[in-house]
Amino acid sequence: MKIREINEKDNQRMEQIIKRSLESFELNIPGTAYFDPQLGSLAQFYQQQPHAKYWVVVNEQDEAVGGVGIAPFGLKTDVAELQKLYMAPEAQGLGLSRELMQTALDFAKKHYTYCYLETMKKLEVANLLYAKFGFRPLDKPLEGSEHGTMDAWYIKELRDGSSM
Numbered sequence: 517m518k519i520r521e522i523n524e525k526d527n528q529r530m531e532q533i534i535k536r537s538l539e540s541f542e543l544n545i546p547g548t549a550y551f552d553p554q555l556g557s558l559a560q561f562y563q564q565q566p567h568a569k570y571w572v573v574v575n576e577q578d579e580a581v582g583g584v585g586i587a588p589f590g591l592k593t594d595v596a597e598l599q600k601l602y603m604a605p606e607a608q609g610l611g612l613s614r615e616l617m618q619t620a621l622d623f624a625k626k627h628y629t630y631c632y633l634e635t636m637k638k639l640e641v642a643n644l645l646y647a648k649f650g651f652r653p654l655d656k657p658l659e660g661s662e663h664g665t666m667d668a669w670y671i672k673e674l675r676d677g678s679s680m
Contacts, residue, residue: 517573517574517575517576517581517607517610517612518573518574519571519572519573519574519615519616519619520571520572520574521569521570521571521572522558522559522562522570522571522572522580522583523559524557524559524560526558526559526572526574526580526583527556527557527558527559527560528556529579529580530558530572530580530583530600530602531555531556531558533580533581533582533583533602533603533604534549534550534555534600534602535550535555536604537602537603538550541636541638541639543636543665545665546665547664547665547666548665548666549599549600558570558583558585558600562585562587565587565588566588567586567587567588567596567627567628568585568586568587568588569585569586569620569623570583570584570585570586570599570600571583571584571585571616571619571620573603573607573612573615573616575607581603581604581606581607581612582601582602582603582604582607582612582613582616583600583601583602583616584598584599584600584601584602584613584616584617584619584620585598585599585600585620586598586599586620586623586624586631587599588628589632589658589660590658590659590660590661591660592658592660594628594629594630595628595629595630595631595632595658596624596627596628596630596631596632596674597631597632597633597634598617598620598621598624598631598632598633599633601613601616601617601620601642613642613645614645614648617645617649621649621672621674624674625674625675628674629673629674629675630671630672630673630674631651631671631672631674632658632669632670632671632672633646633651633669633670634657634661634666634668634669634670635666635668635669635670636665636666636667636668637667637668639668643668646670649672650672651670651671651672652670652671652672653668653669653670654669654670654671655669656669657669658671
């Protein structure tokens with residue numbers, strides 16, 4: 517397995533992984549990534565934004581089995597958002613989410629002061645991963661949030677010496 521930037525050929529596979537994952541938690545509802553208009557064109561979406569990237573982890577056949585993105589959050593120039601961290605069932609439990617997170621955060625540190633993310637409390641494994649990476653829980657979403665169904669919000673300081 518290796519990590520690389522997303523290509524257009526990965527779009528359909530990542531859309532399927534994201535949708536199947538959300539369906540498995542009964543989160544195929546409005547206010548989640550399930551209905552994001554860019555879900556079928558992630559490669560193009562991330563290429564069009566400044567300081568944004570999406571990475572996929574691929575198997576030996578160069579087929580995407582998971583991914584994660586970093587993009588600017590709203591109008592805040594110093595805040596990145598960790599987006600769309602999803603793994604196919606066959607790739608779960610192998611430590612690949614950790615590798616994707618590290619790749620995304622290393623990139624974010626070069627361009628942002630903070631990294632923000634939104635998730636659901638019922639996604640317990642994901643929440644544990646975020647805590648291990650030093651994300652602090654917030655009481656409410658940052659202003660400008662687009663996923664109103666989320667009920668857990670986190671922030672991580674990427675550079676020393678700054679406060680929010």
